[in-house]
Amino acid sequence: MSQITKEEIRQPENLVYKKTELLTDNPLSYCPGCGHGTAHRVVMEVIDEMGIQEQTIGIAPVGCSVLAYEFMNVDMQQAAHGRAPALATAVKRLMPEKFVFTYQGDGDLAAIGTAETIHACNRGENIVIIFINNGIYGMTGGQMAPTTLPGMKSSTSPYGRDVALMGNPLKITELIAQLPGTLYVTRQAVHTPAAVRRAKRAVRKAFENQKLNKGLSFVEIVSNCNSGWKMTPNQSNEWMVENMFPFYPLGDIKVND
Amino acid sequence: MRELKLMKGNEAFAEAAIRAGADGYFGYPITPQSEVMEYLMAEKPHERTGMVVLQAESEVAAINMVYGGASCGKRVLTSSSSPGISLKQEGISYIAGAELPCLILNVVRAGPGLGTIQPAQSDYFQATKGGGHGDYRMIVLAPSSVQEMADFASLGFDLAFKYRNPVMILSDGAIGQMMEKVELDEQITRLTEAEIIKNTPWATTGKTKDRERNIITSLDLDSAKMELHNIHLQEKYRQIEENETRFETIQCDDADYLIIAYGTSARISQKAVDLLRAQGIKVGLLRPITLFPFPSKPIAELANRVKGILTVEMSAGQMIEDVRLAVGCKVKAEHFGRMGGIIPSPTQVVEAMHQKIIGG
Numbered sequence: 001m002s003q004i005t006k007e008e009i010r011q012p013e014n015l016v017y018k019k020t021e022l023l024t025d026n027p028l029s030y031c032p033g034c035g036h037g038t039a040h041r042v043v044m045e046v047i048d049e050m051g052i053q054e055q056t057i058g059i060a061p062v063g064c065s066v067l068a069y070e071f072m073n074v075d076m077q078q079a080a081h082g083r084a085p086a087l088a089t090a091v092k093r094l095m096p097e098k099f100v101f102t103y104q105g106d107g108d109l110a111a112i113g114t115a116e117t118i119h120a121c122n123r124g125e126n127i128v129i130i131f132i133n134n135g136i137y138g139m140t141g142g143q144m145a146p147t148t149l150p151g152m153k154s155s156t157s158p159y160g161r162d163v164a165l166m167g168n169p170l171k172i173t174e175l176i177a178q179l180p181g182t183l184y185v186t187r188q189a190v191h192t193p194a195a196v197r198r199a200k201r202a203v204r205k206a207f208e209n210q211k212l213n214k215g216l217s218f219v220e221i222v223s224n225c226n227s228g229w230k231m232t233p234n235q236s237n238e239w240m241v242e243n244m245f246p247f248y249p250l251g252d253i254k255v256n257d
Numbered sequence: 258m259r260e261l262k263l264m265k266g267n268e269a270f271a272e273a274a275i276r277a278g279a280d281g282y283f284g285y286p287i288t289p290q291s292e293v294m295e296y297l298m299a300e301k302p303h304e305r306t307g308m309v310v311l312q313a314e315s316e317v318a319a320i321n322m323v324y325g326g327a328s329c330g331k332r333v334l335t336s337s338s339s340p341g342i343s344l345k346q347e348g349i350s351y352i353a354g355a356e357l358p359c360l361i362l363n364v365v366r367a368g369p370g371l372g373t374i375q376p377a378q379s380d381y382f383q384a385t386k387g388g389g390h391g392d393y394r395m396i397v398l399a400p401s402s403v404q405e406m407a408d409f410a411s412l413g414f415d416l417a418f419k420y421r422n423p424v425m426i427l428s429d430g431a432i433g434q435m436m437e438k439v440e441l442d443e444q445i446t447r448l449t450e451a452e453i454i455k456n457t458p459w460a461t462t463g464k465t466k467d468r469e470r471n472i473i474t475s476l477d478l479d480s481a482k483m484e485l486h487n488i489h490l491q492e493k494y495r496q497i498e499e500n501e502t503r504f505e506t507i508q509c510d511d512a513d514y515l516i517i518a519y520g521t522s523a524r525i526s527q528k529a530v531d532l533l534r535a536q537g538i539k540v541g542l543l544r545p546i547t548l549f550p551f552p553s554k555p556i557a558e559l560a561n562r563v564k565g566i567l568t569v570e571m572s573a574g575q576m577i578e579d580v581r582l583a584v585g586c587k588v589k590a591e592h593f594g595r596m597g598g599i600i601p602s603p604t605q606v607v608e609a610m611h612q613k614i615i616g617g
Binding site for chain 1: 311314315322325326331347348351355461462463470471
């Protein structure tokens with residue numbers, strides 16, 4: 001078999017994909033196989049394609065994506081744990097012509113930041129919230145999250161989540177869809193090319209909604225955490241399809257136009 | 258031409274903030290400072306100047322809204338009282354770490370815990386020594402009149418932006434609630450986006466092609482870089498100590514004894530100085546206007562000339578620790594105070610001076 005060199009592969013006629021310039025060249029801090037990188041790409045491609053880089057301000061959370069500002073090539077603020085929607089509220093109200101989004105994980109958004117999340121959604125702030133739900137605290141080493149499934153093992157539920165002792169997983173996205181301040185609430189995934197395309201359409205719709213000034217758009221992305229779940233990337237995606245999706249079904253939950 | 262009005266301290270602060278060109282206020286109700294947001298809502302500053310006023314769901318959310326607004330180079334502020342300020346400590350630490358300018362008013366009430374709604378000065382340690390986690394300082398201004406409640410709004414913004422640092426106005430329930438005449442500055446025009454980009458090039462206003470993205474963060478996982486950041490912060494605080502120490506001296510030139518007090522206690526102590534002088538005792542008053550930076554040098558100099566120093570605080574004695582650090586062992590320095598929302602009377606201060614300093 002003949003050897004193909006890098007240079008040969010990089011010929012223009014072979015170019016079928018190019019990384020958006022809205023992702024920096026910094027190496028991602030995420031574990032190989034994690035969905036964060038794809039979710040980052042989806043959000044940044046939408047901002048790139050809409051041509052709104054100069055008007056966009058992003059808010060990074062605390063958790064695995066605490067360093068999102070290292071990878072997203074837009075002006076970014078790094079919030080205290082759970083407070084991103086409060087920062088975004090002020091940014092959008094003080095600069096209504098800008099596009100403002102938060103990027104948060106489940107511990108950040110659905111545990112410590114529940115109040116900020118609910119109230120920003122209920123006020124109908126004209127922002128986009130991107131919510132990565134992998135059912136675990138990844139950054140701190142795999143502890144139980146508000147979205148950890150019943151029976152699911154984590155470092156703080158080593159025998160599985162016992163709902164009688166530890167409470168039920170919080171379906172915060174369904175809860176948020178009930179609030180009059182939300183315009184668009186959807187749940188997506190990024191584990192297959194088809195899912196990535198659907199997720200990208202959802203993120204695009206969310207950012208387009210900001211122009212309407214009619215309320216908040218909330219995009220949950222159910223994702224894997226192969227490290228925290230102690231699986232290979234492929235196993236974790238299969239486990240996600242079999243276990244996470246039945247509990248957190250994909251698709252639009254609320255669409256107001 | 259300054260406008261003369263009769264106002265509560267809290268209202269004067271709110272009006273002065275509008276006039277100082279504030280872009281946004283984010284707050285949560287708590288006695289005895291609720292008049293700040295009530296006044297702002299009634300005044301509709303959005304129609305007057307375009308200023309945003311928002312009632313947040315909590316003190317925690319309010320200070321984080323301030324973080325978000327300050328990150329955009331906007332002139333933003335919040336106000337609260339002691340229990341609410343405790344809730345804000347996380348956000349204040351992040352604001353100090355990320356070097357963001359903002360204004361925080363604390364209309365202090367007695368604690369600990371829910372305490373009471375009456376005035377106190379028991380948040381001195383929290384305001385001047387950090388309060389939240391990590392090595393940081395706020396610039397702390399202590400008004401002793403309704404006039405200073407107004408004046409410190411624009412001074413506070415100026416200092417906050419000069420040093421990219423949070424500024425706290427440490428008032429108390431008496432100054433916030435009492436009415437006095439106040440001269441108000443003329444309206445300053447709010448900055449345009451172009452002016453903000455010019456004045457605060459670090460702000461997150463949207464990444465344009467001519468610059469790298471702006472990042473507001475207090476995080477650096479590299480300890481060596483984090484130490485350098487801390488060294489930079491400490492250098493800034495030394496610079497603030499060098500340049501911004503403010504205080505007032507009253508009848509100190511011939512004084513044999515000295516009272517040191519700020520805020521409401523300074524008002525009471527001024528009356529006590531008059532009563533003591535009527536008894537033939539030469540007493541002066543030093544009133545710190547900035548609590549950080551603390552006027553240690555003038556206190557140390559006065560300690561060379563006086564026979565004794567009494568600090569008067571509505572607390573168990575907090576500022577006395579800074580006074581004693583400044584005085585060393587040169588002269589006796591004692592604390593007199595009331596707690597739990599009780600305001601001492603001038604005659605009680607006179608008695609304390611006799612018992613603890615002159616006769617002690």
